Amino acid sequence: MITFSEQQLKTPKYMRDVYLVTGGNSEFRRAFPEKRTEELCIEALQEACDYINTTPQELKKHIHSCYYGHFADHFGDQLLGEAVIHDRLGLDPLGNVGIKTGGATGGSTLWEASKAVASGYSDCVLAMGWERMDEVPTDEGNNYIASAADKDWETPLGHIYTGYYAVMAQRYWQIFGKEEDSFRRTMAEIAVKNRGYACHNPFAQAPLKITVDDVIASPVVAFPLRALDCCLMSVGAACAILADEETAYALTDTPQLIYVAAGSHTLRVADRRNMEIPLLPNETKDQYKDLGKEFPGGDRYPGFTGFLAARMSAYYGYRMAGVVDPTRDLDLVELHDAFTISDIQTYEDIGIRPYGLGRTYVESGDCYHTNPNTKAPGKLPANLSGGLIGCMHAVGATGIMQTIECMYHLHGRHGEIHGDERRWERFGKQKPADWEDLQVEGANRALAISHAGVGSHVTATIVVNPDHRLDK
Amino acid sequence: MATKRVPVVEGLFSEGADGARLTGSRCATCKTPYFPRSDLCHNPDCTQSAMEDARFGPQGTLWSCAVQNYPPPPPARYDEPYRPYALGVVDLADGLRVVGRMAVDDPKHVKVGARVELVLEPLCREEDGTELITWMFRPV
Ligand SMILES: [Zn+2]
Numbered sequence: 001m002i003t004f005s006e007q008q009l010k011t012p013k014y015m016r017d018v019y020l021v022t023g024g025n026s027e028f029r030r031a032f033p034e035k036r037t038e039e040l041c042i043e044a045l046q047e048a049c050d051y052i053n054t055t056p057q058e059l060k061k062h063i064h065s066c067y068y069g070h071f072a073d074h075f076g077d078q079l080l081g082e083a084v085i086h087d088r089l090g091l092d093p094l095g096n097v098g099i100k101t102g103g104a105t106g107g108s109t110l111w112e113a114s115k116a117v118a119s120g121y122s123d124c125v126l127a128m129g130w131e132r133m134d135e136v137p138t139d140e141g142n143n144y145i146a147s148a149a150d151k152d153w154e155t156p157l158g159h160i161y162t163g164y165y166a167v168m169a170q171r172y173w174q175i176f177g178k179e180e181d182s183f184r185r186t187m188a189e190i191a192v193k194n195r196g197y198a199c200h201n202p203f204a205q206a207p208l209k210i211t212v213d214d215v216i217a218s219p220v221v222a223f224p225l226r227a228l229d230c231c232l233m234s235v236g237a238a239c240a241i242l243a244d245e246e247t248a249y250a251l252t253d254t255p256q257l258i259y260v261a262a263g264s265h266t267l268r269v270a271d272r273r274n275m276e277i278p279l280l281p282n283e284t285k286d287q288y289k290d291l292g293k294e295f296p297g298g299d300r301y302p303g304f305t306g307f308l309a310a311r312m313s314a315y316y317g318y319r320m321a322g323v324v325d326p327t328r329d330l331d332l333v334e335l336h337d338a339f340t341i342s343d344i345q346t347y348e349d350i351g352i353r354p355y356g357l358g359r360t361y362v363e364s365g366d367c368y369h370t371n372p373n374t375k376a377p378g379k380l381p382a383n384l385s386g387g388l389i390g391c392m393h394a395v396g397a398t399g400i401m402q403t404i405e406c407m408y409h410l411h412g413r414h415g416e417i418h419g420d421e422r423r424w425e426r427f428g429k430q431k432p433a434d435w436e437d438l439q440v441e442g443a444n445r446a447l448a449i450s451h452a453g454v455g456s457h458v459t460a461t462i463v464v465n466p467d468h469r470l471d472k
Numbered sequence: 473m474a475t476k477r478v479p480v481v482e483g484l485f486s487e488g489a490d491g492a493r494l495t496g497s498r499c500a501t502c503k504t505p506y507f508p509r510s511d512l513c514h515n516p517d518c519t520q521s522a523m524e525d526a527r528f529g530p531q532g533t534l535w536s537c538a539v540q541n542y543p544p545p546p547p548a549r550y551d552e553p554y555r556p557y558a559l560g561v562v563d564l565a566d567g568l569r570v571v572g573r574m575a576v577d578d579p580k581h582v583k584v585g586a587r588v589e590l591v592l593e594p595l596c597r598e599e600d601g602t603e604l605i606t607w608m609f610r611p612v
Contacts, residue, residue: 002515002517005516090505109512157480157481157548157573159571159572161542162542163538163544163559164571166539166540167536167537167538167558167559167560169538170536170537170538171535171561171584174536221542222539222540222541223541224536269561270507270561270571271514272569273515304535304536304561326599376534394486
C-alpha cells in the first residue's frame with residue numbers, strides 16, 4: 001500500500017486572496033461553420049465585459065498575463081492556436097501560455113491563472129478556453145481523442161479510452177450497483193435531469209425532454225453505458241478574469257473568492273496501484289473498514305472504480321476554502337458528467353456521499369434544483385447548466401463554463417442571464433414558454449469539477465462570496 | 473506454407489517452450505511489476521530502483537470486463553466486418569494487473585472472477601494473409 005508524505009499532503013497556499021471578477025460563455029453548438037474560433041472567444045470576452053458594465057478595451061488595460069486552454073491543436077489544424085487567439089484579442093506583448101490537460105483543460109487553465117495572481121506575479125489575468133471539434137469528421141475526432149492514450153502501443157490494439165471507461169464502469173456497476181435494474185434507472189435519471197435543465201439555458205447545445213425509459217432504450221455503447229448516458233462534443237469558448245483584491249474591487253463591487261486545486265492519476269488505468277485513500281474532512285479513518293463486506297470486491301478502493309485524481313483535487317481544494325462537508329457548506333455544484341456512471345463515481349471521490357453510496361445523492365433528490373420527492377429545494381443541486389450531457393463539452397472551455405455558471409448563482413443573476421429574451425433571440429432560439437429560473441436562492445459557495453480522460457487530471461474550483469467565507 | 477505471424481507491436485510479449493508470456497520488468501528491491509518495461513521504479517516507498525527484465529503469465533483471474541460494441545478508431549486494427557469483442561482487466565498470478573482482449577467467441581459470455589490464461593492470437597490479418605498477433609486472455 002502506497003502512502004503519501006506530509007509534504008505531499010500539504011494544503012496548497014495562495015500568498016494572497018484571488019478573486020473571480022467576471023466571466024462569460026459563448027453559445028455552444030456541435031458545429032459553427034460560419035464562425036471563426038476568435039469570434040467565439042471575442043463573444044465570451046464581450047459577455048464577461050457586459051456582465052460588469054465595461055468594455056474589452058477598458059478591461060484589457062488591467063490584464064497583465066494570459067492563460068489559454070485548448071486541448072486538440074489537430075482539430076483546428078493549427079499549431080500554437082493559443083498564440084493566434086492572443087494576437088487576435090490584441091493582447092500582445094503580454095506573456096501568454098497554452099495549457100493542455102485533456103478534458104480538464106478548462107479547470108487547469110483556471111489553476112494556472114489563479115496561481116499567477118496568488119503569487120503576486122500578476123494583479124489581473126485572463127483565463128480563456130475553447131475547442132473546435134467541427135472541422136474534422138467524427139471518426140477523425142475520435143482518433144484524436146484516442147491519441148490521448150499511450151499511442152506507442154495501446155491504440156493499435158484497440159485498448160481505447162471508451163473501452164477503459166467501460167471496464168471501470170463495469171466494475172463499479174457490478175460491485176456497487178450490484179447490477180440492479182434500480183441502479184441502471186438512477187444512472188438514467190442523471191441523463192434526464194441534465195438534458196432537462198439545459199432547456200432553460202440559452203447557451204446550451206442539447207436541451208431535450210426525455211424519460212428514464214428513453215435512456216434505457218437508447219443503443220448500447222459499452223454495457224451498461226448507452227448513447228444517452230454520454231456527454232456532448234461541442235464548439236465554443238469561455239473566459240474568466242481573475243484579480244487580486246484591489247484590482248477586483250476596482251472592476252466590480254461584487255467579486256468572488258476563487259480557489260483552484262488539482263490532482264492526477266496514471267494515464268493508463270492498468271498502472272493504477274493500491275494507494276492510500278486520503279480522507280476528506282467529513283470522513284473518518286475507520287469509515288471504510290467494512291466496505292468489502294457490504295460490497296464484496298469493493299475493498300481496494302479507489303483506483304479503478306473511483307477517481308483518485310478527483311479525490312486529491314477535493315482533498316486540497318476543500319482545505320484551501322475551508323469546506324468540511326460539501327453538502328452542508330456548498331450551495332451548488334457543476335460536475336464533469338462525461339458519463340452518467342462516472343458522475344456517480346465522482347460524488348464519492350469528492351465526499352458528497354461516502355464510497356459505495358453515490359447513487360443515494362440522486363435517489364434522495366438532493367441533486368435537483370427542486371427535490372422531486374419532497375418538492376423542497378434540493379440540498380446541493382448539480383449541473384443546473386445542463387452539464388456536459390445537456391449544455392456542452394467544448395474541452396478547453398468546459399471547466400471555465402462551469403465556474404461562470406456557479407458565479408451567476410452566487411450573484412443571484414442566473415435568471416437575468418438565462419432568461420434574457422434578447423440572448424435567446426441572438427442565438428436564433430425560441431425562449432421556451434415553460435422557461436424556469438433555476439437560480440439557487442441565497443447561494444454563497446459553489447464547486448466545479450473539471451476532469452480528463454479516465455481520471456488522469458482533475459481540478460476542483462471553489463467559488464465563495466467573500467461575506468460568507470468559511471473558517472479554515 | 474505456414475501462415476506468417478508477426479507481433480502487432482514489438483517487444484510486448486514472447487512465446488517460449490513454456491507458452492506465452494508478457495515481457496516487462498520488475499524492481500529487484502521492492503518487487504513491483506511493470507508492463508510494458510519501465511526504466512525506473514515508480515514506487516515512492518522504494519529505496520532503490522533496480523529494474524530487471526521479467527516475464528509475466530500465463531495464469532490469472534478476470535477482474536473486470538466490458539464489450540466494445542463499436543469499432544475502435546484508427547490506428548486500431550481489426551478484420552472487416554467488425555465483430556464486437558470483450559476487453560478484460562486481468563490480475564495475473566504473479567502480481568501484474570493488465571488489460572487485454574478476451575479470446576472468446578461470444579463476448580457476452582465472459583464471467584468476472586473466471587480463471588483465465590494468457591494466449592497469443594491474431595488481432596487481424598494483412599492482405600497477404602500475414603497474421604498480426606497480440607496477447608489475449610482465454611477462460612480455462
Ligand atoms: Zn522498486
